[in-house]
Amino acid sequence: MGFFYTQGFMVELNSAVGTIEHERKEEALERLIEQVSKYPEALGDYRKKLANKGIDTVGKVSPTNT
Numbered sequence: 001m002g003f004f005y006t007q008g009f010m011v012e013l014n015s016a017v018g019t020i021e022h023e024r025k026e027e028a029l030e031r032l033i034e035q036v037s038k039y040p041e042a043l044g045d046y047r048k049k050l051a052n053k054g055i056d057t058v059g060k061v062s063p064t065n066t
Contacts, residue, residue: 006043010036 013033020026036042047057 006040009043010040 016029050057
């Protein structure tokens with residue numbers, strides 16, 4: 001994911017806080033936001049990581065073509 005795509009995703013996640021009616025799901029969302037904020041690279045394109053290891057990624061689904 002590009003920087004702006006990642007930022008947009010985080011904005012969307014944060015905008016959902018306070019809108020979920022189930023308390024446990026709300027808490028899970030908050031934990032997810034916390035984890036993703038700590039490790040934003042986890043949202044990156046996995047194909048690049050595989051290609052760097054010499055693994056063929058031709059035909060793999062891209063985050064923008066799902």
